[in-house]
Amino acid sequence: MTTAGSRSRTGDEAARPDTPRPDPEADPSTEDTAPLQEPAVPTCEHTPPREHTRPREGAAPHEGAGPGVAEVPEAIGAEVHDGGEAVPLAPRARLWPALGAVYRAQLSRARVARIPLLFVATFQSLGIMVLMRGVVDDGAEARAVVAGSSVLVVAFVALNLLAQYFGQLRAGGGLDHYATLPVPAASVVLGAAAAYASFTVPGVVVTAVAGSVLFQLPLGGLWVLAAVVPLAGAALAGLGAALGLLAPRPELATLGGQLGMSAALLLGVLPAGGLPLVVQWARDLLPSTYGVEAFARTFEPHPDWARVVTDLGVCAAVGVLSLAVATRAYRWAATR
Amino acid sequence: MGSETTPTRAAVRVEDLVKTYPSVRSKRGTPAAPAVRATDGICLRVHQGEIFGLLGPNGAGKSTLVRQLTGLLRPDAGEVEVLGHDLVRHPERAARLLAYLGQESTALDELTVGLAAETTARLRGMETAAARTARDEVLAELGLTPLAGRPLKKLSGGQRRLACVAAALVGDRPLLVLDEPTTGMDPHARRAVWAAVDRRRAERGVTVLLVTHNVIEAETVLDRVAVLDRGRVIACDTPGGLKAAVGDEVRLELVWRDRAPVEIPDVAALAAAAVVTGRRWTLRLPPEAAREAVTLVTTGEAFAALDDFRLATPSLEDVYVALGGRAVGADGVEGLVKA
Numbered sequence: 304m305t306t307a308g309s310r311s312r313t314g315d316e317a318a319r320p321d322t323p324r325p326d327p328e329a330d331p332s333t334e335d336t337a338p339l340q341e342p343a344v345p346t347c348e349h350t351p352p353r354e355h356t357r358p359r360e361g362a363a364p365h366e367g368a369g370p371g372v373a374e375v376p377e378a379i380g381a382e383v384h385d386g387g388e389a390v391p392l393a394p395r396a397r398l399w400p401a402l403g404a405v406y407r408a409q410l411s412r413a414r415v416a417r418i419p420l421l422f423v424a425t426f427q428s429l430g431i432m433v434l435m436r437g438v439v440d441d442g443a444e445a446r447a448v449v450a451g452s453s454v455l456v457v458a459f460v461a462l463n464l465l466a467q468y469f470g471q472l473r474a475g476g477g478l479d480h481y482a483t484l485p486v487p488a489a490s491v492v493l494g495a496a497a498a499y500a501s502f503t504v505p506g507v508v509v510t511a512v513a514g515s516v517l518f519q520l521p522l523g524g525l526w527v528l529a530a531v532v533p534l535a536g537a538a539l540a541g542l543g544a545a546l547g548l549l550a551p552r553p554e555l556a557t558l559g560g561q562l563g564m565s566a567a568l569l570l571g572v573l574p575a576g577g578l579p580l581v582v583q584w585a586r587d588l589l590p591s592t593y594g595v596e597a598f599a600r601t602f603e604p605h606p607d608w609a610r611v612v613t614d615l616g617v618c619a620a621v622g623v624l625s626l627a628v629a630t631r632a633y634r635w636a637a638t639r
Numbered sequence: 640m641g642s643e644t645t646p647t648r649a650a651v652r653v654e655d656l657v658k659t660y661p662s663v664r665s666k667r668g669t670p671a672a673p674a675v676r677a678t679d680g681i682c683l684r685v686h687q688g689e690i691f692g693l694l695g696p697n698g699a700g701k702s703t704l705v706r707q708l709t710g711l712l713r714p715d716a717g718e719v720e721v722l723g724h725d726l727v728r729h730p731e732r733a734a735r736l737l738a739y740l741g742q743e744s745t746a747l748d749e750l751t752v753g754l755a756a757e758t759t760a761r762l763r764g765m766e767t768a769a770a771r772t773a774r775d776e777v778l779a780e781l782g783l784t785p786l787a788g789r790p791l792k793k794l795s796g797g798q799r800r801l802a803c804v805a806a807a808l809v810g811d812r813p814l815l816v817l818d819e820p821t822t823g824m825d826p827h828a829r830r831a832v833w834a835a836v837d838r839r840r841a842e843r844g845v846t847v848l849l850v851t852h853n854v855i856e857a858e859t860v861l862d863r864v865a866v867l868d869r870g871r872v873i874a875c876d877t878p879g880g881l882k883a884a885v886g887d888e889v890r891l892e893l894v895w896r897d898r899a900p901v902e903i904p905d906v907a908a909l910a911a912a913a914v915v916t917g918r919r920w921t922l923r924l925p926p927e928a929a930r931e932a933v934t935l936v937t938t939g940e941a942f943a944a945l946d947d948f949r950l951a952t953p954s955l956e957d958v959y960v961a962l963g964g965r966a967v968g969a970d971g972v973e974g975l976v977k978a
Contacts, residue, residue: 389723390813392735394764404761412749477745480806483709484762485734638711638730 315570324535374548395485405486405494406501413502417464424459425506431572432514441518443599444574447515450599451572454591455526455536456506458567461540462591463560469547470556473636482637490628492544496626499543501588507532515602524601529612535594539567541625544588548632567591590621645784648815649720650846651708656717657702677703678714679870685724685863687813688844690836692857694955695867701850702818704867708848709739722813737814738763740807742822744791744799752794753778754800756809763810769811777805780838781831794846795825804832811843818850824893833860854955866959873962881958884902889929890957893920893936894947905935918946923957 359516396404411420433447481491494611507528515522543560550556570578570586577584586592600606658678665671677700685691698946706712708719710733719726722736733739743818747755756777760770777782781801791799803818815836821829839845851857858878865875874881893909894897895918901907904961911934913920924932929950937947953961 386949390736392724392732393810393812395735396764397760400767401762403759408750408754408758411751411754474746476741476743477743477747479706479709479739479741479743480712480746481762482711483734483737483739483741484759485764486730486762490762638713 304582321464322441340574345454352473379508393485396487396490398487401486402494402497405491406498407496408469409498410501410545412497417502418458420439420464421460421502421506424456424503425509427459428455428506428510431455431568432510432517433573438518439574441624443513443576445518446602447519447522447574447595447597447600448518448572449511450595452514452533453507453511453566453598454566454571455568457500457503457532457535457537457594458508458564458591460503460506460548460615461499461536462566462567464502465540465562466547466550466556466563468495468499469544469633470550470553471547471561473548473556474553478511478633478637481566488633490610490631492541492633493626496537496540496544499540500533503536504532519603521604524606527598527601530615531594531598532617535591537622538565538590538618538625541622541627541629542559544630545625545628548629548636571595580588590618590625593617593621648687649684650687650689650713650722651683651691651848652718653681653683654718655705655706655716656681656707656719658703658707658712659715661913676733676870678717681870681872683716683865683872683875685846685848686774687846687890688840690840690847690860692735692850692851692864693860693867694847694851694854694857694864698875699804699867700870703866703870705739705816705818705848705850709733709737710907711739735764736812737816738807738810738953740803740815740817740820742818744803747803748792748799749790751788751790752783753804755791755802756861759806760809764810765810773809773811779808779836780835781805781808781922782828797825797828801828801832804835806840808930809837811839813843813845815839815845815847817847819852821856829856835969836936841884843852844896854959857955866955866962868962869961873939874958878955881940881955882933882953885953885958885961887926888953889926890951890953891924891929891932892949892951893922893945894918895920896946897946900944903941906941923961 338625403414429452432448432452439445439448509526512522513524513527514520515525542563546559546563547556550559566585566589571580573592575583575586594612597611597618600611600614656678656958657676660675661678662674663669663672665830674975679700681700681704686907693704695701703712707714708721708726710730713730714727717727721733724732726733729756747759750758753774756774758772760773763766763774778787781804783805784800785801786794788796789869791802792876800820800823804817807815807817807820821832822954824832836845840847849861861878863875863877864881865872866872866881874884876884892911898918899906899915899920901910909922910920913922913925922929922932933942933948933950936948
């Protein structure tokens with residue numbers, strides 16, 4: 304690489320923090336100073352006309368510099384080896400450890416920012432159940448109300464709050480942080496989704512127990528929540544994450560999350576029997592419905608376990624699908 | 640760092656990089672924006688172990704360039720090679736080569752300082768124990784240990800920025816890309832950041848690409864600097880080399896008490912060469928002329944009207960202006976920060 308002739312006068316100094324400022328009057332080399340409007344480095348690597356720097360056709364990527372680049376002044380005065388070995392890549396973060404790290408970080412956020420919202424989610428569901436107490440009869444409708452109110456907590460946090468979180472993260476440039484770390488997209492999305500689903504556990508349990516007491520339903524089947532929360536949580540969190548990541552503006556992500564939650568409220572809590580056909584179809588499309596139905600069935604004196612498993616299977620399938628979509632959405636949003 | 644005899648290699652090689660943001664159609668309340676060439680044929684070479692600066696006003700294309708170097712933004716045309724890897728073809732490799740400190744901290748805001756550093760280390764592929772050790776080291780290095788348990792949100796702007804720097808430094812990357820790392824920091828924190836960066840360079844030959852529009856910082860910490868304006872590199876050299884290129888002109892600033900005494904013929908002659916901002920005149924003069932001007936304004940009637948004056952050797956800001964960059968305040972465009 305040519306360095307002769309074009310090196311700058313003070314190029315050897317490399318202007319370290321401790322380098323004294325050059326005194327223009329004392330520096331004899333300033334006699335041959337370029338006129339004021341001349342670029343400081345006339346043949347700087349950055350200013351040659353574009354045709355000079357056009358990569359040569361068919362040249363190996365590490366081959367010596369092209370015609371324009373050959374004039375690069377090495378201000379540091381060092382020989383440059385462009386064709387050196389590539390620096391080995393640092394290892395990637397593996398899926399599960401990275402997921403664990405994201406999960407832990409997200410869970411810690413809950414302590415700071417999410418607890419008030421958890422109370423809101425829980426009280427909202429408790430309020431709905433108290434309201435419905437006087438409206439529905441015991442039996443199928445009561446079971447639907449309790450199950451719907453419990454799953455509503457999941458919808459509030461996993462769908463609504465996660466959509467808001469990812470919407471704000473994307474709008475605020477926060478995705479750049481994750482995108483410049485060698486972490487699988489799935490770790491970020493699943494870690495956040497899992498953390499948000501976990502936030503819901505206390506609220507769901509409180510709602511389910513309070514509802515069962517309120518409507519005199521058996522408490523024995525509540526163990527099924529251990530399956531309902533993660534599966535409905537996965538489906539709704541995936542949906543929420545995808546919404547947040549794909550929405551062009553954070554307000555739209557918030558709106559989408561709110562609407563999704565309203566849908567979960569109306570279609571999940573209201574007993575299905577009396578709804579118009581179109582609304583019933585919409586109800587069938589909402590993943591939380593299957594969580595609600597699976598949970599409601601376990602209140603029956605003799606639950607149909609096969610149908611419970613089927614409902615949970617639908618939840619799981621939707622969860623896998625929506626989390627896959629969210630992962631794609633994350634990749635898309637992170638590198639635009 | 641390369642001496643005359645030690646061969647160094649290009650840590651970053653950028654050739655003819657172009658990125659055009661598409662035009663925006665006008666909507667209600669917002670006028671149409673034409674297509675913008677944010678980077679317009681940029682060529683750069685950053686040597687290994689160098690602290691290389693990108694200097695320029697807001698909107699010069701610095702952040703766009705950096706986003707292309709970190710694999711976050713795909714260039715329309717051109718080549719980006721980082722430490723021997725083609726990042727246009729393999730943008731995902733960037734995350735395994737470099738650490739990036741963006742301008743935003745939204746991803747970390749609700750974490751505690753300690754957890755932000757630890758999580759970032761874990762996501763850079765470190766095992767838990769190693770990540771914790773690295774976290775403790777970097778927090779101690781930057782003087783953040785007492786704040787380790789506080790969420791970033793609750794910290795002052797400078798402290799929060801310092802915590803983000805800690806997250807960027809953790810996990811030993813051979814290239815650090817720092818977008819205005821010291822914004823809002825007090826001098827103490829600034830010094831801690833540059834000491835930490837210098838240590839990494841001395842011990843492991845880490846290369847640093849720094850975006851700044853702080854001229855003072857650029858002059859003191861950078862080995863070389865590229866001045867960007869409207870998506871193009873308008874100059875690139877050591878800070879000393881750039882300043883020498885402006886020539887031996889010095890900058891004379893005059894501040895008048897009330898108004899300039901332009902009835903004095905010599906003062907009126909100065910006015911012709913001055914950039915006038917209210918009561919302040921800025922002149923760029925050869926040393927001899929500057930000396931005469933100082934004599935003129937520090938005697939007689941002119942001195943009575945003079946509030947303050949300052950004589951300074953060229954700064955990078957003068958270089959920037961001399962190179963045809965947009966001057967401070969011109970077209971309502973922000974200039975380079977001076978202090």
